Amino acid sequence: MPRSVPPPAWVLTRRRAIGDHIRAAREAAHLTQQQVAERIEMDRATYNRIEQGHASPMLDSLLRIADAIGVPLADLVRT
Numbered sequence: 001m002p003r004s005v006p007p008p009a010w011v012l013t014r015r016r017a018i019g020d021h022i023r024a025a026r027e028a029a030h031l032t033q034q035q036v037a038e039r040i041e042m043d044r045a046t047y048n049r050i051e052q053g054h055a056s057p058m059l060d061s062l063l064r065i066a067d068a069i070g071v072p073l074a075d076l077v078r079t
Contacts, residue, residue: 007056016053018062018077023051025071039068 007015026036037047042061049055050065057065066073 012053014079015056017079019051019053021076021078022065022069025066025069025075026051029069029071031069036065036068040064 026033033047033051034044037044040047040061042064046055047065050057050061062076063073066076
């Protein structure tokens with residue numbers, strides 16, 4: 001089976017920035033990773049990988065995260 005091509009550096013940088021925005025919004029809302037993970041029905045380890053920029057979340061997950069934290073999606077993906 002062919003191996004997947006890793007994303008370019010700029011994509012990884014952007015993914016980490018989105019994770020930073022998610023973390024900052026979560027902390028501003030005084031929520032733990034576990035609380036957000038439970039609200040969006042995701043295990044905490046997966047949620048943590050999103051915040052760390054190690055996972056590439058689907059749009060549905062980003063929408064659920066924004067809703068759980070109480071911020072617009074645009075706040076999480078802004079440049």
